[in-house]
Amino acid sequence: MINQDFNSILELIQAFPDDQSCIDHLEQLRWNGNVVSPFNEESKVYNCKGNKYKCKESGKYFNVKTNTIFDNTKLPLQKWFLAIWLATSHKKGISSIQLSKDIGITQKSAWFMLQRIRECFGLDNDKMEGEIEADETYVGGKEKNKHGNKKIKNAQGGVGKAPVLGMVQRGGKVAAMKVDDTTFESLALEIIKNVKEGAKLYTDEYSSYKRLRRVYDHQFVKHSRGNYVKGKVHTNTIESFWALLKRGIFGIYHFTSVKHLQRYVDEFCFRYNTRDLDESARFNLFLQNTENRITYKELING
Helix, strand or coil: CCCCCCCCHHHHHHHCCCHHHHHHHHHHHHCCCCCCCCCCCCCCEEECCCCCEEECCCCCEECCCCCCCCCCCCCCHHHHHHHHHHHHHCCCCCCHHHHHHHHCCCHHHHHHHHHHHHCCCCCCCCCECCEEEEEEEEECCCHHHCCHHHCCCCCCCCCCCEEEEEEEECCCCEEEEECCCCCHHHHHHHHHHHECCCCEEEEECCHHHHHHHHCCEEEEECHHHCCCCECCECCHHHHHHHHHHHHHHHHHHCCCCHHHHHHHHHHHHHHHHCCCCCHHHHHHHHHCCCCCCCCHHHHHCC
């Protein structure tokens, strides 16, 4: 039976006092008594010593950590569990500096752990339906606060910042992604990918949304005229999510590069979309989706 009897850090430590208890929990979540080889799902599997298994077809050995964010880690699983708990339960996230102090590792290791964890947040691909709000925002530092050699001459509005598009289903989930620009082509591509045809789509009067009326029941409010609510038509929900995202980035992380921005956006989406779950359910949900591994080399290159 999957352990769900923990809703505080103290209870988490008591539930998983050592690596073996963490391994047993992961095996139950990942395989539920039916071990599957990561090298060949149809292959027969032999049970070996030391929590290892052998794939008959490939002849390779593996364990429950193979091809997950825990693969080849030198850190105890208990520390990974604590890091995941802190990253998923803190409403605005946790910085790598704070995490390094909390679990007793270096800041570099904590940053790597958090980036691996964030890589597993953006896994929900179900399309939205019903009433959808869509809006775009810009994330990044103000030009006046940048060093002289990094300022963009005559920068205005969102210049120098990264555009992010967001969609939220009323009473449901949110989806947000970094986009190259805010042209119709860029915004429409993501909206059509995430919202079912025929849904009610609420936006502001930005011109890039106007042609979407061919696909959706599109209605908008004119913010430029001080009109923010017109019956059910408004973008207040998605704008509340933007406020949460920006307070987290500016208040906790202070800065995020464009390269890693999507992972931070996915982190806030995950917490928003699991807001109705208790702490243990959110924690276990994450552990069931850890097969999206990224290496340190991939993180720092480019």
